[in-house]
Amino acid sequence: DAKTTQPNSMESNEEEPVHLPCNHSTISGTDYIHWYRQLPSQGPEYVIHGLTSNVNNRMASLAIAEDRKSSTLILHRATLRDAAVYYCILRDVHSGAGSYQLTFGKGTKLSVIP
Amino acid sequence: EPEVTQTPSHQVTQMGQEVILRCVPISNHLYFYWYRQILGQKVEFLVSFYNNEISEKSEIFDDQFSVERPDGSNFTLKIRSTKLEDSAMYFCASTRNANTGELFFGEGSRLTVL
Numbered sequence: 001d002a003k004t005t006q007p008n009s010m011e012s013n014e015e016e017p018v019h020l021p022c023n024h025s026t027i028s029g030t031d032y033i034h035w036y037r038q039l040p041s042q043g044p045e046y047v048i049h050g051l052t053s054n055v056n057n058r059m060a061s062l063a064i065a066e067d068r069k070s071s072t073l074i075l076h077r078a079t080l081r082d083a084a085v086y087y088c089i090l091r092d093v094h095s096g097a098g099s100y101q102l103t104f105g106k107g108t109k110l111s112v113i114p
Numbered sequence: 115e116p117e118v119t120q121t122p123s124h125q126v127t128q129m130g131q132e133v134i135l136r137c138v139p140i141s142n143h144l145y146f147y148w149y150r151q152i153l154g155q156k157v158e159f160l161v162s163f164y165n166n167e168i169s170e171k172s173e174i175f176d177d178q179f180s181v182e183r184p185d186g187s188n189f190t191l192k193i194r195s196t197k198l199e200d201s202a203m204y205f206c207a208s209t210r211n212a213n214t215g216e217l218f219f220g221e222g223s224r225l226t227v228l
Contacts, residue, residue, distance in 0.1 A: 036217075043118075043205045043219035044149075044157060087157075101170055102149075102217065104157040 004088045009109040012078045020073040020108055022088030027068050032091050034102070035062065035073050037084040044087070044104070047073065083112045116140045118220035120206050126226045130195050135223045137189045137206030146189045147207040147217065148181065150174070157205070163189065164212070196227045 005023040012018040024033065035047040048055055048062045050071075055062040061074040075082055087107040119138045127133050139146050148160040161171040163181055178200075180192045189208075193200055203222040209215045 034216075038157070043207075043222050044217075045219065046216035049216070101159045101162060101172075102157075103159070106156060 004090060004105060006086070006088055006105065006108045008106065009111065011111045011113060012075075013113050014080060015077050018075040018078045018082070018110065020075075020086050020088075020110065021070065022072070023070045024088070024090055025069045027090055028092065030092050033062065033064060033068075033071050034089045034091055035060070036087045036089065036102070036104075037082075038087070038107070039081075039084045047086070078110075078112045080112050080114060083110055085109050116218075118206055118208055118218050120204075120220035120223050122223055123221070124224040124226070126228065127196055129198060129227055133193045133196055133200075133225060135191045135193075135204050135206075135225070137191070137220060138187055139189055139206065139208030140210075140218055141187075143208035143210045143218070145169075145209050145212040146181075146183070147209075148191045149205045149207060149219075150202040151205065151222075152199075152202045160191075160204075162212075193225075196225075198227050201225055201227045 032049050032051050034049040036044045037047050038044045048057055048060050050062045050064055054064060063072045085107040087104050089102050118140060121136045125133060146163040149157050150160055151157045158174060159172050161175045161181055162169045178194045183189050203224050205222045206220045207217045209217050
């Protein structure tokens, strides 16, 4: 899987929007951009994924640059429960049946200030 | 909401002992995975399992490790002779669609090897 680069940590005030950046300059045309998060003492949790177009779901929005070399996860109103490590992961759609080997990096640790 | 469940939540064992970690994936999922996370480190892929056989495994998944789905609902990870360095959180995950779907993780089993 191609490599991603994220800031080590970010802070946000509660109820403010948060924009978590991810650079993936070596992304290939068949790489999906996945975001997972890990709350303290819990397993990773799927947040959102996309290929080319911006995506919205109940948890977040994913904005993908036109050249796909970067993306931004947007939490519209941060809550204390959103404090977690956020991982941006690329996964090739042609990885093959049965293969869903996610390569986690260090992610961005998001702190939410009350 | 359906979820992946893991037992035990915490197991303490002596070095050299066998350990079995159990997982009940979401019922209509077809692809199953084990990941681990040593304290303070990244989440690492161990193995993926589909159609009753291993489809991919990492270098970590050596001969000491094995997986099976004995009864069509449980998915187990066995460590034959535990080492100190096997101490970690072990996460089970499952998905219905291994190509683009989200991966659902359990809350993890903490293994402490003394």
